[in-house]
Structure formats: structure tokens, C-alpha cells
Amino acid sequence: MPRILLSVFVLMLFALPAFAQDESAGPTAADVMFVVNNTWMIVCTCLVFIMHLGFSFLETGLTRAKNTVNILFKNAAIVGIGILTYAICGFNLMYPGADFAGAWFGFAGFGVGTDEAGLTAAYNPGYTYWTDFLFQAMFAATAATIVSGAVAERVKLSTFLVFSVLYVAIIYPMVGMWHWGGGWLKEQGFHDFAGSTLVHSVGGWAALAGVMVLGPRLGKYNNGTIYPIMGHNLPLAAAGMFFLWLGWFGFNGGSVLSADPGLVSYVSVTTTLAAATGLMVAGMVSWVLQKKPDLTMILNGCLAGLVGITAGADIVSPMESIVIGAVAGAVVVFAVIGIDRLKLDDPVGATSVHLICGIWGTLATGIFGDGASITAQLIGVAAVGAFCFPISWVMFFALHKTMGLRVSADEELRGLDISEHGQEAYAGFQIFTTN
Amino acid sequence: MKLIVAYIQPERLPAVKRALAEAEVWRMSVMTAVGAGSQGGYQESYRGAEVEVNLLKKIRIECAVNDDFVERTIEAIVKGARSGKIGDGKIFVLPLERCIRIRTGEDGTHAIG
Numbered sequence: 001m002p003r004i005l006l007s008v009f010v011l012m013l014f015a016l017p018a019f020a021q022d023e024s025a026g027p028t029a030a031d032v033m034f035v036v037n038n039t040w041m042i043v044c045t046c047l048v049f050i051m052h053l054g055f056s057f058l059e060t061g062l063t064r065a066k067n068t069v070n071i072l073f074k075n076a077a078i079v080g081i082g083i084l085t086y087a088i089c090g091f092n093l094m095y096p097g098a099d100f101a102g103a104w105f106g107f108a109g110f111g112v113g114t115d116e117a118g119l120t121a122a123y124n125p126g127y128t129y130w131t132d133f134l135f136q137a138m139f140a141a142t143a144a145t146i147v148s149g150a151v152a153e154r155v156k157l158s159t160f161l162v163f164s165v166l167y168v169a170i171i172y173p174m175v176g177m178w179h180w181g182g183g184w185l186k187e188q189g190f191h192d193f194a195g196s197t198l199v200h201s202v203g204g205w206a207a208l209a210g211v212m213v214l215g216p217r218l219g220k221y222n223n224g225t226i227y228p229i230m231g232h233n234l235p236l237a238a239a240g241m242f243f244l245w246l247g248w249f250g251f252n253g254g255s256v257l258s259a260d261p262g263l264v265s266y267v268s269v270t271t272t273l274a275a276a277t278g279l280m281v282a283g284m285v286s287w288v289l290q291k292k293p294d295l296t297m298i299l300n301g302c303l304a305g306l307v308g309i310t311a312g313a314d315i316v317s318p319m320e321s322i323v324i325g326a327v328a329g330a331v332v333v334f335a336v337i338g339i340d341r342l343k344l345d346d347p348v349g350a351t352s353v354h355l356i357c358g359i360w361g362t363l364a365t366g367i368f369g370d371g372a373s374i375t376a377q378l379i380g381v382a383a384v385g386a387f388c389f390p391i392s393w394v395m396f397f398a399l400h401k402t403m404g405l406r407v408s409a410d411e412e413l414r415g416l417d418i419s420e421h422g423q424e425a426y427a428g429f430q431i432f433t434t435n
Numbered sequence: 436m437k438l439i440v441a442y443i444q445p446e447r448l449p450a451v452k453r454a455l456a457e458a459e460v461w462r463m464s465v466m467t468a469v470g471a472g473s474q475g476g477y478q479e480s481y482r483g484a485e486v487e488v489n490l491l492k493k494i495r496i497e498c499a500v501n502d503d504f505v506e507r508t509i510e511a512i513v514k515g516a517r518s519g520k521i522g523d524g525k526i527f528v529l530p531l532e533r534c535i536r537i538r539t540g541e542d543g544t545h546a547i548g
Contacts, residue, residue, distance in 0.1 A: 422479045
């Protein structure tokens, strides 16, 4: 007991000078706001990071048990690739600075780094340079994760990783620069709050190209009949949806780029309303269309609503966010079924959710949003599509001709876990090995 | 009456089911199995250590049929399961003493069909 008292006394001695200082030159209100803003942005960075867990769960759940190791390996690798490439060149490609305002392309050099000013409110009242980098780096990785789900269960691991590196290191930040980096789309008056187009469509276009070049999984289409290939763990897929929704509070909430109480809470409300409506409407549409309500559709519907609201979360009204979510929820069900019938085999519905609903959300922002113009939104959607789809198609095709894009039929039948990794995800659950 | 037991590669199951349906054999039991044969095993690795896997995943199909259905059942299974490679599987034909349908209490060849 005396020792504790002594410690308290010593601590008070240290504290005294601090109190004395406070009276003369304490932290100003602006200093406190800077700390609060920066803390919120770090929280949002962590939330966007959690989305990678959500993607991993969703993709694992919606594919077969024999490809689980492969899916998880890809999802883990993409986080690494996204963050590293963003540090090496992505951040400086996406935010090259005022020198490149209005341009198509800008690059401020390799690597990341800042002087003292980058750590103060002089850099930005909302966050430090490092917070800025980390928050944006978490975004970058999500664009490649979208592709991962669409090409699942048949893509060759090495080729996919090469594609991801190129896409996240160059294409994603280049397109992002057009708007968020102060490029030409910004000049056009394009509005994409948190990335319906710049993140989700960019990933979605690559997903579509990948699916087209790869072809469907073996056994999916036979003599004109569609044979559904069922996911092996719907509890995991559902958990994935919940984690993605959780992460979206950071994805959209952080895109306010400060802890502005009014805007952060407003954006969180529109985001949540769109997710809730997307979920309910997709559930109802699937109930009518498929006779019975389909859990995987309700999961996709929630994500569709989230992707849809992402472009305009800050400028549409709560009622309009419900409309955006409702249309996204309905559209995604038709898109999943329609894309399947076009013989484009997308195991997790990534093109329907991220591409189709990303486009819808961007256009909806032009229709409903205060001060947004539908023309500018159309230009943005078209430009991103005209750039990302051909270039990712060419990349996939070139990789297909050189490295090979797809595993052999035998490897695909046995499962990518054993053929690509020599491992099993559920060793012990099935009597599958003896030694 | 015979009990036909076949071990096949898992990925051939849809083709075998189709062939059996064409041969008008609708009734079957399917279960997963692991087994060792002349196909040999393969290697897995876990955290740097090699694991030898010698029991491979197979599908076991059982069909109880009347004598006049035996040949066409065998033919259908062969047609669906054969790829020409080692590991396509085996078919065993066993005598079947009795067959009773639980619902009606029927006994014998009627109970199978």
C-alpha cells in the first residue's frame, strides 16, 4: 500500500508542470478537432480493413469446400499486394498533387514519405499524411478482391496474383486520380462520394473481363442447361455480408474525410437505409421470382444496396437512399440470374453487385443528388468502362497466352486446394487423409 | 436379385446418374467413401512438412436390382464412370437374399421395382 501511494505521489509531481503549462498555451480547439478527426479516420481505416474479412467469408461460403484454401490464400495475398503496391506507387499515382490538376495521368514518384507538416492540420484538417495513405491503401485492395470472387474455383493462382499486382498498382490508382486525385473527371463535375464507380465498377469491369476470358467452371453449363454449383457454407457467406456491412460504415463514413458530426452521421444513415432496403427488396424479388426466398440473394441484395448508395451517400436524401437501395436490390437479383443465363459464370455475383449496382449508384447520384449532373455521371461511368474493361480484358488475354489463366480440367475437378496448394481446408472434418 | 456396388471417381457421379436414368434404373444409394487401389496417392504439405495421402476420395453407389436389370445397370455405370485412366473404379455384384418394402410389407422382386 505505501508503494502505491508513493507511485501516485511521483505521478502527481510529473503532472504538476503540465497543469501549469495548460494555463499559458494549452491545445487549441483546432488541435483537439484535428485529433478527433484523425482518430475517426483511423477507426474508418480499420473498418475498411474488416471488409477484407467480409469478402473472404462471402467468397469462401459461396464456393465449394475443395477450393477454400485457394480462396482464402487469394484474399489474404490481395491485402498484402494492395497495401504494398499502394506504398510503392499507387498512392502517388492516385494523389499526385495539384501539379497534375485536370489531367489524365500524374505521378509524384515512388514510395511514401512526408515532412513534419504532413503530421499536422496544415496537411489536412481531417487527417495526417499517414492516415491518408493507410485509409486509401485499404480501399485499393478492395478493387482486386472483387475480381477474386468472380474468377474463383478455376483461375490459376500465380496468374491471378500477377493480374492483381498490375491492376492495383497501376489501373486502379490511375482511374481514381481522374476524380479523387483532382483529374479531368473532377473538372467535369462528376460526383462519386466513396467509389461506386472508382472502386466497385473498376473492380467489376475487371471481374467481367476475367469471367469472359476464363470461361465457366466445369459442369456449370451442359447442353444448354444450367447446373447450379452450390456454395458450401452459407453461415460463412452470411457472416461475410454482416462484416462487409460493418466495414461500409468506415468505407462511406470515412469518405467524409473528417469526423464532421453532421455529415458522418448523415452518410451512415443513408448507407444503412440503402443496405436495409436492398436486402429486403432482393429478398422479396427472389421470393416472387424463384418461388422461395433465396438466402444468397438477400446477401447480395444488401451488398447491392451498399454499392449503390456509395456514390451519393452524402448528397441524396434518406428517402432517396431507400429508392436507390430498392432499385439496387431488385436489379441485383435479375442481374445474377441474367448473367448466369448469358453463360458468364460468376460464382459469387461480383459483376452483378459491384459492376451493375456500381453503375446504378453512380447514375442515381446524378438523378437524385443535389448539385450532381446526370451528364457528368454518364461521362464518368462510360469513361471508366471504356478504359477498365478493354485493358483488363487485354491483360487477362495476354496472361492466358503466356502464363496460362486457368488450371487443367483434372486440377479443377480435384479442387484447387490440393492441386494448387497441396492442402485441405477441412482436414479432420472428412476422413480424407490417413497417415 | 442382386446388389450392385460400384466405387467411382467423385466427379463421374453426374454422368453415372444420367446413364443409369437412361437405363431406367432410378433407385440407388450414394455415399462418400475413401479407398486405396492401384491409383496410388498424392502428397500434401502442411506448414513445411510433407503428408502422404493414400486413401483417395471415392463415391460408392449401391443399386438393388432384379436379375434382368443386372447387365444394363453394369453397362450404365461403366458408361458413365469410364475415363480410361487408372482409378476409374470397380463394380461388385453380390447376391441379394431378400428385399422388403417397409411401407407395404411386400417381400421379394416386387419390393425392388
